[in-house]
Amino acid sequence: MHQLTYGDIEAATDRIAGRIRPVALAPVDPGAIRTAHGDPLDERSAEPCEVWLAMEFMQHTGSFKARGAQNFIQAHREAGSLPDAGVTIASGGNAGLACAWAAQQQGVRATVFLPANAPQVKITRLRGYGAEVRLVGSEYAEALAACEEFAAASGALTSHAYDHPLVAAGAGTLLEEIRRQIPGLDTVVVAVGGGGLFAGVATAARHHGIRTVAVEPENCRALNAALAAGRPVDVPVDSVAVDSLGARxxxxxxxHTAQQDGVRSVLVADGEIVRARQALWEHRRVAVEHGAATALAALTGPDQHVPERDPSAQPTVPSRGYRPGSGEKVCVVLCGANTDAATLVRPEN
Structure with a gap:
């Protein structure tokens, strides 16, 4: 297994420069996020925290995935290992869209496999990026098997939604941009599905002495469960954010990245995710995926005591949410917005 390094992030930063949109940052209203020491508006409380939102949902294709896809294809082009058959991936979600977009940008063929019951809007968008779309079976596993057969027969290069060092390194370029805009950044908060965004961001963050908070829904906790078991394990996935964070x-x-110093794994409830997503719409008219709102939910959920612990120790009781300390500078990554904005017109139950 290739262990991601900061050198991989540096190489990706140089490789995709000018090919992706730089992330925009927006400050959260002072006093909107409570610290671990009380209400920052209370004169008796400690210095308020400073919280920023990384608006990565404005990236090409509507998510951070464009970074990893661009790095993956560009790296293979530079190495001369990009086959005439192009690239292929099994994903009807953000990874598939990003792969198709990056391939189009590079003038490379893309063949995307997804279940036959995939939403027509995704099929249309994929074809809009010039991809050949192949509909197979009724589940992702069937589409993946067909993708693997196609790659073996055609020689096409297989990409992955998250489990590839080039994809994760591309995602890590986001942290490099964030820290340049927020001097003295203490903490970055990211949602976790399979772990590509987390691995990239946390690897870059650790190099700069920045803490990473990895946030998962209670019932989509693949990373949290892996930390507890000491190895990757299969978990059930049942969450409002399952469409983007539902890795088993x-x-x-x-x-490996999560077991290093400076990482904290926390869980949030679906209700907290829904409320955080709704709040972004109500207060900013920002429509993000539930997966993106998962990161913010760690800071906006109900007050709970979250004890400090050795990040390298295996958790016994999962931490709930994250409360910044006095004067702490925090950036929350809003990672994607491929969602139905109509669901935000009225508050969700």
Whole structure:
């Protein structure tokens, strides 16, 4: 297994420069996020925290995935290992869209496999990026098997949604941009599915002495469960954010990253995710995926005591949410917005 390094992030930063949109940052209203020491508006409380939102949902294709896809294809082009058959991937979600977009940008063929019951809007968008779309079976596993057969027969290069060092390194370029805009950044908060975004961001963050908070829904906790078991394990997935965070198993690369110093794994309830997503719409008219709102939910959920612990120790009781300390500078990554904005017109139950 390739262990992701900061050198991989540096190489990806140089490789995709000018090919992706730089992330925009927006400050959260002072006093909107409570610290671990009380209400920052209370004169008796400690210095308030400073919280920023990384608006990565404005990236090409509507998610951070464009970074990893661009790095993956560009790296293979530079190495002369990009086959005439192009690239292929099994994903009807953000990874598939990003792969198709990056391939189009590079003038490379893309063949995307997804279940026959995939939403027509995704099929249309994929074809809009010039991809050949192949509909197979009724489940992702069937589409994946067909993708693997196609790659073996055609020689096409197989990409992955998250479990590849080039994909994770591309995602890690986001942290490099964030820290340049927020001097003295203490903590970055990211949602975790399979772990590509987390692994990349946390690897870059650790190099700069920045803490990473990895946030998962209670019932989509692949990384949290892997930390507890000491190895990647399969978990059930049942969450409002399952469409983007529903990986049944975290990558070994993500687990290794999470076991390093400066990482904290926390869980949030679906209700907290829904409320955080709704709040972004109500207060900013920002429509993000539930997966993106998962990161913010760690800071906006109900007050709970979250004890400090050795990040390298195996958790016994999962931490709930994250409360910044006095004067702490925090950036929350809003990672994607491929969602139905109509569901935000009225508050969800």
């Amino acid at each position: 198993r975290a990558s070994a690369m993500a687990l």
